[in-house]
Amino acid sequence: MTRPTTAATDGIVLTGACVTLTGRPVLHNLSLHLHEQRIGIIGRNGSGKSTLMRLMAGLIAPDHGTVRVEGVDPTRARKQMLSHLGILFQNPDHQILFPTVDEELAFGLLQMGVPKSDAQAQVTAHLARHGRSQWRGVSVATLSQGQRHWLCLQAVLLMQPRTILLDEPLAGLDLPTQTRLARAFAALPQRLITITHDPASLSGCDRVIWLEGGTVAADGPPAQVLPLFEAEMQRLGGLDADADLAG
Amino acid sequence: MLTLTSPVETPLHRLRAGLKLAALALFTFALFWSVSPLWLGLALVLVIALYLMGGTTFARHGARMMRPLWPFIAVIALWHLWQDDLYGGAVVLLRMVAAVAAANLVTMTTRLSDMITVLERLARPLSPLLPPRRLALALALVIRFIPVLSERAAQLSLAYRARSGRAPGWRLFAPVALAALDDAECVAQALRARGGAG
Numbered sequence: 015m016t017r018p019t020t021a022a023t024d025g026i027v028l029t030g031a032c033v034t035l036t037g038r039p040v041l042h043n044l045s046l047h048l049h050e051q052r053i054g055i056i057g058r059n060g061s062g063k064s065t066l067m068r069l070m071a072g073l074i075a076p077d078h079g080t081v082r083v084e085g086v087d088p089t090r091a092r093k094q095m096l097s098h099l100g101i102l103f104q105n106p107d108h109q110i111l112f113p114t115v116d117e118e119l120a121f122g123l124l125q126m127g128v129p130k131s132d133a134q135a136q137v138t139a140h141l142a143r144h145g146r147s148q149w150r151g152v153s154v155a156t157l158s159q160g161q162r163h164w165l166c167l168q169a170v171l172l173m174q175p176r177t178i179l180l181d182e183p184l185a186g187l188d189l190p191t192q193t194r195l196a197r198a199f200a201a202l203p204q205r206l207i208t209i210t211h212d213p214a215s216l217s218g219c220d221r222v223i224w225l226e227g228g229t230v231a232a233d234g235p236p237a238q239v240l241p242l243f244e245a246e247m248q249r250l251g252g253l254d255a256d257a258d259l260a261g
Numbered sequence: 262m263l264t265l266t267s268p269v270e271t272p273l274h275r276l277r278a279g280l281k282l283a284a285l286a287l288f289t290f291a292l293f294w295s296v297s298p299l300w301l302g303l304a305l306v307l308v309i310a311l312y313l314m315g316g317t318t319f320a321r322h323g324a325r326m327m328r329p330l331w332p333f334i335a336v337i338a339l340w341h342l343w344q345d346d347l348y349g350g351a352v353v354l355l356r357m358v359a360a361v362a363a364a365n366l367v368t369m370t371t372r373l374s375d376m377i378t379v380l381e382r383l384a385r386p387l388s389p390l391l392p393p394r395r396l397a398l399a400l401a402l403v404i405r406f407i408p409v410l411s412e413r414a415a416q417l418s419l420a421y422r423a424r425s426g427r428a429p430g431w432r433l434f435a436p437v438a439l440a441a442l443d444d445a446e447c448v449a450q451a452l453r454a455r456g457g458a459g
Contacts, residue, residue: 073450092457101454108447111455113404117374125456151266151372155408173455 025049025205026070026099026177030079033065033228040065041228043079053207054216054236056243057225058250063209066225067179070207071101084176096126100170100204104182106162109169115141115149115157118165122173140172160191167198177205184215213240213247267322267369271315278375279382281367288363292356298348301355308362319369326365330358373404398458406448413440 026048033041041062048070057063068074069081072088072095081088084098103109112118116137123133141147157165163183170178183199184192199206200218208216216222222239224232232239273281288304295301312320334354341350377400381393414437421429452458 068450071454073453092453096456101451103447103451103454105447107409108444109451111398111405111448111452112401113373117401122455154405169455 027082031069031076031081032078033069034077039228050220051205052219054219054222055207055209055225056213056216056222058211061225062228063225067181067209071099071179096173098175099177100173100175101179102166102170102183104185106166109166110154110162113153115152115154115165118154119169119172122169126173160187163195177207180206180208182210183208213244216240266372267319269315269319271319271370273370278371279379281371282379285363285367289360292360296352298351298355301352301359305355305359308359308366311366323365323369327362330361395458410441
């Protein structure tokens with residue numbers, strides 16, 4: 015699935031990136047070039063997945079090495095980054111910033127410099143296109159968990175980023191909601207980078223990167239990486255060795 | 262404040278928020294300036310008529326919103342009956358009911374975002390000290406996170422009672438404060454991910 019015409023600045027490029035959080039090294043010397051359309055990043059809890067996500071999004075800076083998203087430094091060019099990369103956080107309650115649906119949807123557009131009236135018009139049209147015109151002005155507190163996830167996704171999509179980072183996008187949702195969201199993700203034209211510990215959700219990816227202890231344990235097509243990951247997780251699950259403390 | 266906006270569309274919904282707030286200020290001023298029960302009674306009739314313009318469902322909702330006022334009405338009425346000052350009592354009660362009903366009416370017919378826009382405009386002279394967009398964002402965040410934090414507090418309270426059998430009371434203060442800080446950290450990150458506060 016690799017497109018042959020990929021330029022070196024296309025996608026996300028990490029070069030020797032290291033991150034240390036509160037004195038503990040979390041990512042070591044990570045070099046990756048992410049340009050495929052569907053990428054999965056898999057690993058156990060504490061393997062550095064979430065840190066990698068924050069690093070790519072420019073929410074934290076590497077201690078050594080560089081990170082480039084479509085050729086720009088994500089920690090510096092914040093405004094430019096808005097059209098390059100969007101993030102869907104795991105918990106919608108940590109992502110939704112505004113009390114009503116339309117304010118939440120319009121915020122990203124306003125941040126990108128869209129005039130207020132245009133942003134409102136885009137939000138109205140967007141809701142109508144998805145058959146949710148009655149959501150205008152509705153309090154986000156009254157939405158169900160699945161509806162909040164949908165709202166977070168739409169808030170990101172309205173900003174039309176080239177890449178969307180998904181942090182455990184289906185965790186904790188009931189099955190119909192999972193199916194609905196997965197279908198919405200599959201239809202997106204954007205590059206999706208999914209971060210998860212659930213191998214089943216990554217089988218349709220172009221590339222899967224297995225992160226272990228802050229470095230890449232395996233990198234390749236899902237048919238190659240996922241069986242290795244699952245075998246190792248089975249082996250670890252068989253051991254009774256969850257007594258080691260981090261740090 | 263947010264859930265107080267009525268979903269029933271009335272002609273008043275279409276008026277500009279600034280206009281309604283200015284009219285409310287003038288109306289309330291007039292109420293406090295007048296000492297005649299007749300004029301105050303007429304003012305109350307006017308407010309009731311405006312409620313009825315929105316239909317009976319809307320008016321009934323408006324009447325329900327006045328419920329917190331009843332204990333005060335009762336106390337004031339009893340006091341004036343005891344003092345045998347019916348005239349004074351009528352003035353105070355009519356004034357209070359009309360003022361609160363009018364204020365509720367504006368709240369019920371104005372979207373929160375429009376209220377905030379007015380506030381932003383009024384705060385414009387302060388802009389060198391306090392950028393109006395920051396102020397509006399801060400207000401929105403407060404309204405957004407009141408229900409989130411109260412739910413968080415309820416969860417922690419349940420977790421406490423699940424292992425204690427007693428209500429946590431003041432003991433919940435530190436965990437709720439720490440959880441709020443934790444949440445704030447995540448929200449700050451989400452805000453930064455979408456272009457920050459600027």
